[in-house]
Structures are given as structure tokens and as C-alpha cells.
Amino acid sequence: MGANRAVERYSDFTPLVLPDRTWPDGRISSSPRWLSTDLRDGNQSLANPMSPARKLRMFELLVDIGYKEIEIGFPVASQDDHDFVRLLIEEDRIPDDVWISALVPARDELIERTIRSLSGAPRATLHLYNATAPLFRRVVFGMDRAQCKDLAVRGTELVKKYAEKELRGGNFRFQYSPELFNETEADFSLEVCEAVMDVWEPSSDRPIILNFPTTVERSLPSVFADQIEWLDRNLSRREHVCLSIHPHNDRGTGVASAELALLAGAQRIEGCLFGNGERAGNVCLVTLGMNMFSHGVDPGVDFSDIDRIRDTVEWCNEIPVHPRHPYGGELVYTSFSGSHQDAIKKGFDDLERGAAEDGVSVDERPWLMPYLPVDPKDVGRTYEAIVRITTQSGKSGVAYVMSAWYGMRLPKELQKDFAAVVQSNAELLGSELSPERVRELFEKEYVSSDGPVGEPYVAGGRVAATLHLDGAGEHDARTIGAKLAPWGIDVRTVHRAAEADPAGGAEAVVYADCRVGGRTVWGVGVDASAVGAALSAVGVALRRGGREAAAVVAPHL
Numbered sequence: 001m002g003a004n005r006a007v008e009r010y011s012d013f014t015p016l017v018l019p020d021r022t023w024p025d026g027r028i029s030s031s032p033r034w035l036s037t038d039l040r041d042g043n044q045s046l047a048n049p050m051s052p053a054r055k056l057r058m059f060e061l062l063v064d065i066g067y068k069e070i071e072i073g074f075p076v077a078s079q080d081d082h083d084f085v086r087l088l089i090e091e092d093r094i095p096d097d098v099w100i101s102a103l104v105p106a107r108d109e110l111i112e113r114t115i116r117s118l119s120g121a122p123r124a125t126l127h128l129y130n131a132t133a134p135l136f137r138r139v140v141f142g143m144d145r146a147q148c149k150d151l152a153v154r155g156t157e158l159v160k161k162y163a164e165k166e167l168r169g170g171n172f173r174f175q176y177s178p179e180l181f182n183e184t185e186a187d188f189s190l191e192v193c194e195a196v197m198d199v200w201e202p203s204s205d206r207p208i209i210l211n212f213p214t215t216v217e218r219s220l221p222s223v224f225a226d227q228i229e230w231l232d233r234n235l236s237r238r239e240h241v242c243l244s245i246h247p248h249n250d251r252g253t254g255v256a257s258a259e260l261a262l263l264a265g266a267q268r269i270e271g272c273l274f275g276n277g278e279r280a281g282n283v284c285l286v287t288l289g290m291n292m293f294s295h296g297v298d299p300g301v302d303f304s305d306i307d308r309i310r311d312t313v314e315w316c317n318e319i320p321v322h323p324r325h326p327y328g329g330e331l332v333y334t335s336f337s338g339s340h341q342d343a344i345k346k347g348f349d350d351l352e353r354g355a356a357e358d359g360v361s362v363d364e365r366p367w368l369m370p371y372l373p374v375d376p377k378d379v380g381r382t383y384e385a386i387v388r389i390t391t392q393s394g395k396s397g398v399a400y401v402m403s404a405w406y407g408m409r410l411p412k413e414l415q416k417d418f419a420a421v422v423q424s425n426a427e428l429l430g431s432e433l434s435p436e437r438v439r440e441l442f443e444k445e446y447v448s449s450d451g452p453v454g455e456p457y458v459a460g461g462r463v464a465a466t467l468h469l470d471g472a473g474e475h476d477a478r479t480i481g482a483k484l485a486p487w488g489i490d491v492r493t494v495h496r497a498a499e500a501d502p503a504g505g506a507e508a509v510v511y512a513d514c515r516v517g518g519r520t521v522w523g524v525g526v527d528a529s530a531v532g533a534a535l536s537a538v539g540v541a542l543r544r545g546g547r548e549a550a551a552v553v554a555p556h557l
């Protein structure tokens with residue numbers, strides 16, 4: 001078969017028919033219950049399953065940021081998994097409001113051992129699963145529907161039996177998952193879940209978690225949402241059922257599946273931080289939580305130091321988080337391209353203006369920012385790295401860097417002038433220019449002088465200079481004008497909006513644009529005094545004027 005014929009091996013998914021679906025009109029207005037399965041589904045997918053130290057660090061992170069339900073492993077998988085559960089219980093490391101959970105297949109000896117491993121836990125959920133999809137019934141288990149249902153029923157009976165024996169007096173919950181739910185006939189999933197409930201007999205003080213995985217994602221998120229709405233309508237004892245979902249991400253739509261399923265009636269979501277997990281991963285809990293946050297819905301999990309979360313997850317999983325991973329990737333608050341940088345810069349100007357008008361801090365203003373769905377500061381990032389300079393940048397990006405890093409707010413015409421310098425340098429270099437390099441170019445071009453800056457002296461005609469004063473007052477402006485007028489320089493001053501700390505500590509910055517020989521040349525002075533800064537700025541500008549300047553300006557300049 002030729003490569004182009006391979007597609008014929010695949011067939012479309014047959015969706016459930018639910019024409020009167022209501023989920024598309026829903027809104028997500030509150031956070032669901034979350035379960036982190038980083039220590040189970042995440043861990044079981046790693047080339048190197050987590051060592052006890054890595055597991056503990058992950059557990060502590062999950063607790064610290066606010067997860068209340070944590071699947072701590074598959075205790076019968078290995079001695080390490082078992083010992084970790086015992087360590088948490090025996091060293092009393094499970095906070096009062098946290099439920100641990102453990103997964104087990106529907107096999108007698110494994111259920112008994114798993115429940116024993118949970119002995120003494122203050123709060124524990126036993127999570128039982130068996131695959132219910134036709135492919136698995138035929139290929140993996142060699143079972144018909146009745147036998148498959150019976151496996152789930154027997155498993156639940158065993159859980160009941162061993163739980164009563166081992167966990168008497170403790171807080172115990174039961175969870176059942178029909179694995180491959182999304183590929184299972186809807187009526188059969190329901191039949192199995194009802195049979196499981198007949199055994200467990202859920203009630204208000206004995207609820208059940210029914211968890212519906214897209215074990216391998218195979219269809220559209222909307223199809224999954226229909227399946228969940230159908231269950232929500234048809235499950236009996238609904239008030240005693242927590243309808244949970246466990247999306248994977250094989251088609252890259254795990255987050256969408258989870259969100260649409262929430263609209264359709266799901267009450268609880270299982271996933272992993274940064275989408276770790278089997279194959280293309282489990283649904284990403286960070287993305288889901290931050291999506292809610294960005295709509296003004298509190299996810300109940302603290303993502304305010306997202307880099308710490310990412311660093312810990314990377315350390316525990318020994319897998320890097322992609323730099324473009326939503327919300328937590330290194331590059332997701334950074335723009336390299338000119339028009340994005342321009343819009344962001346204007347967005348920040350607008351934010352500051354609005355805050356000043358309202359007499360509030362910028363943190364209290366609504367976040368309405370081009371290209372940035374959330375304020376980087378809300379996840380512990382700074383503003384400096386929002387803009388990075390390459391050949392794709394323009395004047396606004398360059399101006400942003402000079403302002404955010406160095407407190408220098410360049411006049412618009414100077415921004416254009418300097419952007420051309422930066423552009424040719426970026427093209428020459430063929431790579432990103434660091435903020436330090438941008439500053440270096442600026443200094444070289446506009447601030448430093450080749451020789452001593454003496455008193456400007458115009459040999460013939462007059463030079464018109466517009467001085468943009470930052471950190472200087474009216475008095476300084478008058479003194480500067482008086483000082484330069486006798487040298488043939490007509491000064492017009494423009495005050496920049498007051499800066500608390502222009503140019504990182506200097507008292508004054510002056511941007512001078514001088515009309516020399518029919519063209520505009522810029523010079524910049526940074527000095528402890530406004531007068532000193534102005535003299536430097538004009539001196540540099542005139543010197544940069546080159547041959548034309550030489551015609552009107554005395555040679556010692």
C-alpha cells in the first residue's frame with residue numbers, strides 16, 4: 001500500500017445522537033473538583049518512574065498549590081509505589097482536607113493488597129477500573145458484555161468486602177471508571193455503571209465517583225460532551241454520583257473535551273500538571289485552571305508562581321515543559337514581532353493612563369491587553385521579558401525594551417531613528433539582540449561622544465534644537481535655554497511625563513533633536529543635572545550631524 005493510501009485504513013467515529021443537547025448554551029461559572037493524577041497516570045507514563053524523593057516533592061507541590069484530591073499511585077505496581085503510600089500515611093503527611101486515592105484493576109488479590117496498603121489513611125478513595133470498549137472486550141479480555149459487566153460488579157463487591165474489613169472507621173470513598181468510556185456503547189457504559197451502583201448502593205453519606213475517561217482520544221470534544229450530557233440525564237441516583245471525567249490528549253483536544261464536558265454536566269476533572277501522562281498526555285490541569293482564571297472564575301488552585309510549579313514538575317518528571325505550553329511555557333508571555341509589540345506597548349500605556357485617571361494602581365484596573373490573555377504578574381512573571389528584539393521587531397518593541405529595562409522613554413521620532421539602528425544590527429547578527437545589547441547600541445549611537453563635549457559653538461547660522469526633558473523642571477528648562485542661546489542654538493523644550501527614576505538612577509535624561517544642515521539628528525544626555533544632560537545631548541547631536549554639522553558648528557565639537 002502506498003503512503004497516500006494509508007488513510008483508507010482509518011474510519012470515522014460514530015457519534016451518539018443527541019439532537020436536543022443543551023450544553024452549547026452553558027457557561028463555566030465555578031470551578032469543578034480537581035484530581036491530580038500526576039503520581040499515577042503521570043508517573044506510569046515516564047521512562048523513569050519517579051523516585052521516592054521526586055514523588056514526595058510532587059505530592060508536596062500539589063498540596064501546596066491547593067489540590068484536595070490526589071491519586072498517589074498504583075500501590076501494587078511496585079515496592080516503591082507501595083512504600084510511598086505507606087510513607088504518606090505513617091509519617092502523617094496528608095493534610096486534613098486532602099483525599100488520597102489509589103488505582104487498582106478489578107482483580108481479587110490486587111484489590112485486597114491495594115486496600116491493605118491504604119490502611120490507616122485518614123481519607124482514601126479506592127479507584128477501580130476495567131475496560132468496557134468492544135475492542136478491549138474482544139482483543140484484551142476475550143469477554144462478552146455480560147462477562148465484562150460481571151468483572152466490574154465482582155470488583156466492586158471485593159472493594160466493599162475488603163474496605164469494610166481494612167478501613168473500618170476511616171473515611172473511605174469509592175470510584176469506578178469504565179476504561180475506554182468514549183469508545184464504549186453508551187447504553188453499555190450506563191448498564192455497567194448502574195450495576196456497580198447496585199452493589200455500592202450510593203447514598204448521601206456513601207456517594208460514588210463515576211469517572212468517564214477518554215482513555216484514547218478518538219473524536220471531537222463535542223462528541224464527548226454529548227456523551228456526558230447523555231449520562232447526566234440517564235444515570236440513576238444522580239444526586240449521589242459525582243460525575244467525573246478523565247480526558248487524554250491524543251488529538252490535542254484534551255482541554256476542549258474537558259471544558260465542553262463541564263458544560264455538559266461533569267463535576268470533577270482528573271488530569272496532570274502541564275499535561276504529563278500516557279502518550280500525548282492527560283488533560284493539562286494548569287491550562288484548565290488558568291483558562292478559568294482568565295475568565296474571572298477562581299479555579300481554587302494557586303498558579304501565582306507558575307515558574308516554581310513548572311520547575312518542580314520538570315524535576316519530578318524529568319521531561320521539559322515546552323516553551324510554548326499555555327500559561328507556563330517560557331515564551332508564552334513574550335512577543336518578538338513588531339505589530340504585537342506595538343499593540344502591547346500601547347496597551348500598557350492605556351493601562352497606566354486609566355490607573356492614573358482613576359487614582360488606583362495598575363493591578364486594580366481590568367486586564368484588557370492586546371495579545372496577552374492574562375497579566376504575567378498574576379503568574380509571577382515580570383514585564384521585562386514580554387518583548388524581545390529580533391529582525392521582526394519594530395520601533396515600539398525597541399522603545400518598550402528601553403523603557404521596561406532602563407526607564408528611558410524615548411520620544412517617538414527617536415524610537416524610529418533608533419529602530420533603524422537596531423534593525424540593521426539584528427540583520428547583521430542574524431539572531432536576537434539582548435536588552436544589554438540594545439542598550440549598548442543606544443549608548444554608542446546617541447549617548448557617548450568621541451571626544452570631550454565642550455560648549456556648542458555655531459560658526460554660522462543657527463541650529464534649532466528640541467529638548468525632551470525627563471526628570472527636569474521648568475527652572476531647568478529656562479536655565480538650559482539661556483545657556484545655549486548665546487551659542488546659536490534655539491531651544492524649545494518639551495517635558496516628558498514625570499518619571500520616578502529616569503534611566504535607572506540618573507537625575508535627568510535629555511533627548512535632543514537638532515536640525516542640522518536640513519536634517520534631524522538626535523543626541524541623548526544622561527546626567528546628575530538637567531543642564532549637564534542637555535549640554536551632553538546637544539553636543540552629541542551636533543557631532544552626529546557630521547559634515548553638515550561641521551559647516552555650522554565649531555570644529556572642537
Ligand SMILES: CC(=O)SCCNC(=O)CCNC(=O)[C@H](O)C(C)(C)COP(=O)(O)OP(=O)(O)OC[C@H]1O[C@@H](n2cnc3c(N)ncnc32)[C@H](O)[C@@H]1OP(=O)(O)O
Binds near residue numbers: 077131179
Ligand atoms: C488506562 C490506564 O492508565 S489503566 C492503568 C494502567 N497502569 C498500569 O498498568 C501501571 C501498573 N501496572 C502494573 O504494575 C501491572 O500491570 C499489574 C501489577 C497491575 C499487573 O501485572 P501482571 O498481572 O503481571 O501483568 P499484566 O499487567 O500484563 O496483566 C494483565 C492481565 O490483567 C488483565 N487486566 C487488565 N486490566 C484489568 C482490569 N482493569 N481489571 C481486571 N483485569 C485486568 C488483563 O486482561 C490481563 O489478563 P490475562 O493475564 O488473563 O490476559
Ligand SMILES: CC(C)C(=O)C(=O)O
Binds near residue numbers: 041179
Ligand atoms: C483508569 C482510567 C481512569 C484511566 O487512566 C484511563 O482510562 O485513561
